[in-house]
Amino acid sequence: MTDALHYVRMANAVGGRAEMIRYTFTLAERPWEDVLHRYEDAAEIGKKNPFRQFPYLVTSSGEVIPQSLAIMCHAASGTSAWPSDPALLTKALVVAQGAYDLYQAFGGFAADDLVAKKKFEERRAPQYFGALAAIYGERRFAIGETPTFADCIAREAIAWCVRRNEASKALLDGSEPLRAFIAHFDAVPSIAAFQAKQRAARELDPTV
Ligand SMILES: N[C@@H](CCC(=O)N[C@@H](CS)C(=O)NCC(=O)O)C(=O)O
Incomplete structure (x- = not known):
């Protein structure tokens, strides 16, 4: 089984x-x-x-x-997708939880809740996209050169927001580090x- x-x-x-x-x-x-x-x-x-x-x-x-x-x-x-070294696991969890928070921030309100949508677009999306861009601007993947579960969360959380939200799409379009991260992740065989x-x-x- x-x-x-x-x-x-x-x-x-x-x-x-x-x-x-x-x-x-x-x-x-x-x-x-x-x-x-x-x-x-x-x-x-x-x-x-x-x-x-x-x-x-x-x-x-x-x-x-x-x-x-x-x-x-x-x-x-x-x-290698789940770091065994505690320091590397900690590093991965920073990205994993941050990206999960992005996913939750967008998934946590109804499409017709315009107040929540505005808050997401003006505050949360720039906050989370900005943090992930800063991290991926420094290294290829969450812990360095090796892709892990944290990158899986980040990849899908970004895609999830971008698929349904124009402000998120604009943030990704304007973020070279995040576009590079997605290209690196998608190129893993x-x-x-x-x-x-x-x-x-x-x-x-x-x-x-
Ligand atoms: N923390 C949970 C959240 C799971 C979650 O919210 N799932 C949604 C669907 S993707 C759900 O079942 N919602 C119905 C509910 O919470 O009653 C996880 O990461 O698995």
């Missing part, structure tokens, strides 16, 4: 937090399978995940792991292969 990642896939095969985890499995070169749900299945989730949230993982031995960061730790421990597979799947069926 393989680790099974349970989540809700959005149109165009976009997974949000699940995408960060899929990148992490990919970077770690470890297998997993996707199990897709609908939000209407929430009652079912409660039986497996006490947080009643997606994503969650059912490991090959049947253990249920909720919370995306914990799932990433499970997925990548023992590989396992990631490039994964993204090509994703593109092919979307062309066949944009709903999966």
Whole structure:
């Protein structure tokens, strides 16, 4: 049995937090399978995940792991995608949590909440994009030359905001360090292969 990642896939095969985890499995070169749900299945989730949230993982031995960061730790421990050196792990977590905060800041308000949208665009987005740009302006990946789970979070958090928010798109367009980071991340061979597979799947069926 393989680790099974349970989540809700959005149109165009976009997974949000699940995408960060899929990148992490990919970077770690470890297998997993996707199990897709609908939000209407929430009652079912409660039986497996006490947080009643997606994503969650059912490991090959049947253990249920909720919370995306914990799932990433499970997925990548023992590989270069999860630093074993405490100082490097700390460095990775700075980026991981900062990028996760960006994701939450944008995901945490309804599309029609214009006050929250303004606050995000004027305050939070420049704050988080600016911090990540400062970090990636100094080094290729979160900890240096080796890509880790933290870069998986940053890659998807940036993409998530940019896909849906013009102000975020403008921030990325104006940030050479962030555009360079994305180019470096997408050029990692396992990631490039994964993204090509994703593109092919979307062309066949944009709903999966
Ligand atoms: N901290 C959790 C957050 C998970 C989360 O908020 N999931 C969303 C979907 S992507 C969800 O299930 N929302 C429904 C709810 O919270 O009731 C994680 O990182 O996995």
